[in-house]
Amino acid sequence: MNHQKKFLVILFLLLVSVSLFSNVVVAENKYILNYQTKEDNIVVTTKHAELYIKKGYINEEETYTIAKKIEKGIRDLKIYLGEYNKYNFKKIGKIEYYIEDHHTIKSNAIPSNGRVHLSHVHLKKSPYIHETAHILLDKNGEEIPDVWLKEGLPTYLNAKFAQYEPKIIGDNNNLDKRTQQYYQNKEFEEVLEYFPKPFYKGVNEQRGYYWLSASFVKYIENNYGKDKLLELYNARRKKVATIDVLEDNSSKNEKEGTKRIDEFLGTSVEKLKEQWLTSL
C-alpha cells in the first residue's frame, strides 16, 4: 500500500469511529423515542417511560415538554438513588404515565404495576418527580416506611429535581421558603407539635405536613449523608394494610428485624426533631 492509500484508509477509519461515537452521544441525549397518535391517546415513548395522553388535552409542544421532563427526571432519580432504586425496568418494563383531561383523581403512583396518574398537567406544575420517586422507592407498595419518610423524601426530591417555569411556579417549589411558611404559621402549630407523627386535618394541613417532612428529610441528608437517609428509608418498613395513621410511630406494625431510628443515626427522633427545628 502506498502512502496515499494508507492515509485514506486511516482517514476513513477515523471518520467511521467519530460518527459511531457521536451516534452514541446523540442516542443518550435523545429523550423521545416514539410519538404515536392512537384512537383516544397520544402515546409517547422514552427510554424509561410510556406516556398515554388524552387526545386533544395538551398540544404537541406541551406533550414533548412533559415527556422530556419525565425522562430526564427518571434519569436524575436513578443516579440519586443508585442501589436504592427498587424499580426493575428490565423486568417490569417502562413506567406508564396516564395523563387525563379530567381531574377527579389527584396525581398518584401505584408502585406495584409501575403506573403514575398525573392530573392538571396543562397547568405545568404537576408533581411528576414526586410520583415517579414513589415508583422507584417502593418496589411493590406492600411495605412502606413511616409517613414522614414515605412522603417527605418524594416531596424533597420533587423540590430538588422537578423543572418548572419560574413565572408559573414562583417560590412554590422552593423547599426552604415553603418550610419557613409553615414553620412560622400559627395554623400549623398542631401539625408541628405532633410531627413527625402524621397529624393533619384537611388538604392544607396535609400539604404543610408533606413540606415539613421534606425539610426534615433534607436536614437528615445534610447532617448524616444521602446513604444514611436512604438506608433509613429502607430499614423501617411496615406492611401497608396494617397502618393506622395515629399508630404510625408505634412498633406494632413493624416488620421483624426493623431497626429503630436511634440505632441508625445515634439519636432519637425527638432529639433530631429538636435539632432540626433549631436549625430553621
Ligand SMILES: [Zn+2]
Ligand atoms: Zn406522595
